[in-house]
Every structure is written in C-alpha cells, then in structure tokens.
Amino acid sequence: MEPSTSTHAHHPPQSFLSKYVFSSDHKVVGIQYTLTGLAMAAVGGFLAYVFRYNLAYPGSPIPLFGELSAQQYNEFVTCHGLIMVLWVAMPVIISGLGNLLIPIQIGTDDMAFPTLNMMSYWVFLLSCIILLASFFVPGGSAAGGWTMYPPLSANAYHNTNPDFWTALFSGNSLVIIALALEFVSMLMGGINFIVTTINKRAPGMTPMRVPVVVWMLNIASVMFMFAVGPVFAGAVLLLLDNVIGTGFYDPARGGDPILFEHLFWFFGHPEVYVLLLPSLGVIAEIISVFSRKPIFAYKTIIYLSLVSAVLSVMVWAHHQFVSGIDPRMATFFSVGTIIISIPFAGIFLSYMATLWGGSIRFTVPMLWAIGFIGVFLIGGLTGLFLGSNTFDIYVHGTYFVIAHFHYTLFPIVFLGFFAAFYFWFPKFTGKTLNVTLGKLHFWLTFFSFNGTFFVLFFNGLAGQHRRINDYTLFPSIMQEPYITFQKVATISAIILILSQFIFLFNFIYSLIKGKKAVNNPWNSSTLEWQTDSPPPHGNFHTYPVVYHGAYDYSMPEMKEVDFVPQNLPLEKKTI
C-alpha cells in the first residue's frame, strides 16, 4: 500500500530556512536536538556553578551572579536536576544520537516519518522555552527538588493563591507543562526510531548485524515508552492539584503523596537505563574500532541489555526506602537492585574482553570511551551500596547520593556524548577536529570531574544533606576536613565548567578552519563511514547491501586490510 523505502522521491531543499531550520532531514534534526541540548547544558551548568559556589563560600556574593537566597538555592538545585536529566541528557543522548545515527547506520535515506520527526523537535523546543520562562514568573521556578514530590510541589502555592490563572502561570505548573510536552516529543521520536529500525533496514542488514548503538537506542525507546505513561498521568494529576485544587496528593482530602513517588520513580529509574544504554552503545562502537577487534560477545551484549530493560522496571522503590516502605517490600527491591548490576557487569566484561589483546589506538574518542568505563565503574559500585536498604537509610539525601548519581550520569551524558562527538564529528560536518585540544579537553574534564565529586562521598558519609544551603548554621557537622572538601569540590567544578570552553573553541574553530575530513578516518566498517563526509541529502549515492556484521575487524580471511566495509563481501579464504 505504501512504499517501504523511497529512494528517489526526495529532492534536496533549497532555501536556507527549509534546509537548516524547518528541515525534516534526520541529520539536521539530530544536529538541532544536539545543539539545543548543549545550550540547555550551559544553563544547567551555570545554575550548578552558582549553588556550588554558595556551598563552599556561604553568604559571600557569587561572581557573575550576586547574592543567593535560600529560596533561590532551592530553585537552582531543582532546575539544575530537571534541566540536566530531561533537557540535556534526553535530547543529546537519545534524540540527537538516534536521529543522526539510526537511518545512516542501517543504510537508509531518512526516518520512517520525517515530518513527525521535525514536529517532535519543535515540540521539544517549545518545552525548553516554557521551562526557561518559568524562571521569570512571580515566585520563581519550581523549588521542590528535581523529583517534584508533593506537597512541596503541589499545594504550597495553591493554598496562598487560589486564583486559576495565577496558579497556571506559577513556576511549578509551567515546569510540569514543559515536562509533559517533552514526554510527548520523546514519544514521537521513539515511535519513529522503532518503526525506522524495523522497516527500513538495508537489504542484508539482519537484526544481528545492526550496530550495537542502534540496538541500544531501540531498547531504550521501548523502555521509555513503557515507563513514561504512569509519570505522564502523575504529572497531569499534579498539575490539576496545582491549578484547579483537586486533592490527588493531599492527605487531608484522601489523597496520598507517596502515590506520586511511585509514579515518578516507575519512570525515573528506567530513565537512567534509557540514558545508559545508548551511551554504552557508543562506547561499544568506539572500543571495537580502536581495538581493531570484533566486539566481544555481540549477541550476549544485546541479550543482557534486554534483560536489564526488563529488570529496570522492577526496582523503582529503592528510591523510597525512607518513605515509610514496608521492610519486607524494601528487601524485595533491594535484591532486585543488586541483581540488575549483573547484566551491566556482563556488558562491561565484554568491553574489557574486546580491549584484551587488541591493537589499541589512543585517539581522542578512545580516551573518552576508556574514561567512561573507569568513571562509570565507581558510579556502579557505589550504586550497590545504595541499593542495599540498610545502608541507604543512613545516607539517603546526602552528598553520598549526589556523588553516586553524578558518577553514573556524568559519564553517561557527558563522557558518552563527547566520545560520540569526537568520533562522528568528521562524518557529519566534513571537518577534522584538533587532536591536541581534544586531549586537553579530555584530561581537564576527567580530573576536574573526579575532583568535584569524589570528595563529596566523604561529605555524604559525614552526614551532610544536599538540600541545606548554608552549613555554617550546623558547625558540628561542618568541621575541618569537610570545609576544605566543599572548597575542593567547588574549585574543581569551576575548572570543569571552564574546560568546556576548550571544547566550544575547538568545535567552532574546526567548523570554520578545520582540515577537510576523509570519508572514513577511523577505518570503521559500519555503513555511515562508507558515504561522503558530510553525507548528502538521502545519505547514500547507491543504496548499500549488507554482507556481514558491523564489527568484523582483523578477521582471518582478510588478507591485506584489517577491515571490510559492511557493504562489501568478506573475501573467502577458499575461493
């Protein structure tokens, strides 16, 4: 009834507006998502700088900002968390990578629904604007913590302001509306990814020849679709509580605030794996290419990530060990949480085994990939501590949790993204990045990140809580090593933010003055490297037929080269 692939129906758009702004080309949409995400990261990073500075030097005016009130502190930590998870990680890791990579890696011209794809970006941009607008309404943006637990996020504002319009344009309501729009946008994107991957693969691209990152993006999209419904419903209920005064989360009227915690974490925990899987996929690509070896246990990696996807929706209540949960139930979720580390341990083992005996090339993307493995390992291991309910009760809400969380999410979002950025930049822009600046960027980011968050583990164990803006009021908890630790963390965080300007400079400089990139600078065998840099509209001049898997490097039947592109047959020894 309808063609499964339309190879010749497209004409490249001509005018600037239809080519770069209102474009339905998957590469342009992917770049739009990535750039918007990075712009939001600048906002989130600035918020982090402000409250981080306040924590080390409470009461003193902050350079570039001024005095930070307690209310503003709450607002800033809330919005930093929301922005970084939902408006940076989601667009950069899922939408950006997915749009750029899926069609070209499976060897087709565009997404299954290009117009839907464009719409999903514009809905996302609208949600960004609404979120940023929430800073400028009277009363400020949401300030109830990034998890938005009621009653802080629900009734506090309503009780003083029963007027419908005032409540609708309060910071809380705007953030919830932005959140709902973002979910809608990501759902549109996710449907597109899955349909594209199922229907539009090139001839010969069997499921087990698809690159790991495409698998991971699809598993993540399915997980997201499954998990997002309840929190979507929960957000609508929260909005109604705020705006028209229903009592879904109000105990005085029969509601229950714990309900929101369940709805939120039923989404919130799988969300971490939604972000982790695509990032792991990127790392798999890079490690295999720069070890010149097939990825170890390709099928096992796919099966393990499917297992982790199933497990991830059964562990959410480990975020609620101090919310009055029944200990028998807590044990169940504790055990589930510890079990979920098994598939990821398996995946990491495969990556180590890929490195083992390979001829490793320490290019810039490879540095980021190795850095990812090292940093995420600490995040994963401290996750085991927190998964145990007996330990979690003591450190819940402290800097230990903050440090753990950043040791998982920072490598996922930033180390994973930068690895992908340095790897695929030559392909999608046609320019080469400066290697020295890239290495400098890596080492500065790596050390200053560890400097920021490693010390916070100790502050957390000493009992410091994340939601307190001025610890000088509690001198018994804020004693000597911990005062210095806070300062170390702050100074490292400032270096971390400043070192991103190297990236920004490298990005813009290489875009203008960089050397022209060759089509396949890394000698990779996946399909995106077998076309022009940057790929033309429609991606390929002749549509590829796939003959072998994505990671067949240094195979015995290869004579003079160590890789054969996926669209060329492997030479047979016997023939």
Next chain:
Amino acid sequence: MSQYSQFIPLKSVPQGRLAIWLLIAGEFVIFGGLIICYLLYRMRYPEWAEQTKHTNTFLGALNMLVLLTGSYTGVRAHAAALNKQLNKIVLWMSISIICGFLFLINKSLEYAHEISNGLTFNSQKLQDAGDSVGSLFWSFYYIMTGLHATHVIVGIIVFTVILNQARKGKNLHRVELGVMYWHMVDIIWIFLFPLLYIAK
C-alpha cells in the same frame, strides 16, 4: 548472494500500522497508570460506594453502545476502503463521526447533571456532609472520563481529516489507521465503564 537471502523484511506490517500500534501501546500505559491509581484508592476507601451511586449507568451504557456502533461503521469503512468504494467510505465514516458527537453530547449531559448536584472535584457539599474523601472519587471520575473524552474529540478530528482525503481517493490506507485509533478509544471506555459506573 547467500547472505542476501538472510534478509527478512517485515513487509506484512506497513510502517503506518506499526506506528499506530506503538501509539496504542503508549496510550494504554498512560490510562493503565490512571486505572491502577484509581483501583488502589478504591480498595482503600470502601465509602466511595456512596459516590458511585450517583453515576448514571444507563447513560454510560448508552455511550458504550454509541462508541461500539462507531467502531462497527469504522470497520465497514475499512472494508469499503479495501474495495476502493469511495461513496461507502464517506457514508460509514460519517456515521462514525456522528457517533463521536453523540458520545460527547451524552457525556456533557452527564457532567452537567453531576456538577449541578454539587458533585465536583472539590465539592463543598460533600465537605459539609462530613465526607472528606468523596470528592477524590469525583476527581478521578472527571480526569479519567475527561481524558477519554479528549481522545474521542481527537478521534473525530482524525476521522474528519481522513474522510476528507479518502473522499478524493487519496491515502485510502489511512482509513484503517484511523479505525485502529477509534478501537483503542473504544477499548479504554470498556475498561472505564465497569470501573466507574457498574461497580457500585
């Protein structure tokens, strides 16, 4: 070319149909979340039985009949689309759209009756009667049926757009996609009706 033969295209599932299936899965999770919340509260508050007496089972059942009729005529429109009988597509889809409007009229009559009796999400009447949890039932009632009614409105818009294209013989495969969506709206009502109207 032995490798080529390993390629198994999913030609039996056109991409539009696949996307609608995924959309339906997503919708079911959203309504599933709401229904589970409702059921948990319902088990916690047996006194909600007082409130459920006020929902009009007859009008609810009538709405079920109206929606199912719309589904049936939608299926007839799909059959007509397969045979490219444009007149019949217009006829059957118009009846579906009329059913959608009938549903909405019915629903608004119900809402008007309940609101005029003081049964709202923030009911002062129930508060005065010493019932502090009763209005939570009405909150759930309005959000669940309201969200469902929004889907009926979307269904009417979708059918109108598809009808307008199919009238000229364009995009006949979309008739099926629209009907799939309509069935989903229908099935959600099949879940909501017993929960809110029958279980007294």
